[in-house]
Amino acid sequence: MDPSNPYYVHHSDQPGHILVPIKLNGANYQSWSKSMIHTLTAKNKIGFIDGSIEMPSETDQPAEFASWNQCNSMILSWLTHSVESDLAQGVIHAKTAQQIQKSIAIISQGTMFVASYFIKIKGLWDELEAHRTLITCNKMKTHLDQREEDKLMQFLMGLNESYKTVRSSILMMSPLPNVRQAYSLIIQEETQRQMASEPNESFSIAAAVQNRTTHAKFKDKICDH
Structure with missing residues (x-):
């Protein structure tokens, strides 16, 4: 695939890769977001964040959907590893609406x-x-x-x-x-x-x-x- 294509995944891109040197803790959002935007722009993946790259139809465009889903999952993993654990753990382990409701309640x-x-x-x-x-x-x-x-x-x-x-x-x-x-x-x-x-x-x-x-x-x- 052409490296300029936003669906392109470099061999060095791994789910556990930490994109920026600082993790989001809530108080440092401005500096963290700027660093993250710069990095995702350099990787040609900012479209997945700002909505300019829309999810293709899984039924009408299965091949394109597979590429989009791979990149989207990779970016979600990057983001998860780029925030402090107390911000990430409330969502990544929740599998059902009932579990989430319980987390919100407490x-x-x-x-x-x-x-x-x-x-x-x-x-x-x-x-x-x-x-x-x-x-x-x-x-x-x-x-x-x-x-x-x-x-x-x-x-x-x-x-x-x-x-x-x-x-x-x-x-x-x-x-x-x-x-x-x-x-x-x-x-x-x-x-x-x-x-x-x-x-x-x-x-x-x-x-x-x-x-x-x-x-x-x-x-x-x-x-x-």
């Missing part, structure tokens, strides 16, 4: 960052959706809205008790935010806490040095901005 933040916790529970939600039959009726929107509310409750209830105040505030909103909006609010709270707990000694030293420099240069002229 999941909690614990010692994880909020981002790690959200990625883990979202993986379970996505896996559960793959086991469900799509509803096609005039109550589809109501059904989807209920699922979204269920996800919101599952996410909020699994957070540590240190977030109970912001959790209560979110639940009092009308209308309720979706789970992604709630996640964004929780991340803002976590970021503010981290900033508040950081020592400001370096800032104080820098300000003192700047103040001395200003006075030395301008003497009696002081900026009050």
Whole structure:
């Protein structure tokens, strides 16, 4: 097969291959995703991620489907080996919807960052959706809205008790935010806490040095901005 073909698999490509030097832990998503995108682009496999390479029909295009399935499975394996075990194990061992439901019911933040916790529970939600039959009726929107509310409750209830105040505030909103909006609010709270707990000694030293420099240069002229 032509190496420029996205279905081409090099002899060095193995399921257990780790594509990037850092593993996704939830808090490092930006740097991890950029590294992963660069690597998959270099391997001509980014189309499997962004959706530009669609799954061919298994019945009408069996040969092409076999090639697509081989590449897709390889990429899934790469991704599984590129995330920390606590993010991967919740999905890769789940075989039935009942197992996934149980995992969702008992999941909690614990010692994880909020981002790690959200990625883990979202993986379970996505896996559960793959086991469900799509509803096609005039109550589809109501059904989807209920699922979204269920996800919101599952996410909020699994957070540590240190977030109970912001959790209560979110639940009092009308209308309720979706789970992604709630996640964004929780991340803002976590970021503010981290900033508040950081020592400001370096800032104080820098300000003192700047103040001395200003006075030395301008003497009696002081900026009050």
